Amino acid sequence: MTPNPLVRPTTYDGDEGGFIDMESFYVSGSISYVMVLLVIASVLRINPYWRRVWFYCVGVTITTCYYFVVDHLPVPTRYKVWEPRV
Secondary structure, eight states, rough: OOTTTTOOOOOOOOOOOOOOOOHHHHHHHHHHHHHHHHHHHHHHHHHHHHHHHHHHHHHHHHHHHHHHHHHHHHHOOOSSSSEEEO
């Protein structure tokens, strides 16, 4: 008796039948991420004006985050009661 060609044999190989192969998705995503970082580093290395602007923006962001934390972090008082810093 020959097997029916319309019926596929069911075998479980660990694949969940997704639309995209997840291993290829992760590899291509990682490679794309590394390429973007290399391009940004290359542009900042070549163009000194953009490098100054980039590091200025990074400095402003760090300063803003620092003062946000300092303004909103409660500090202990003498009586062990946490009060917001004014």
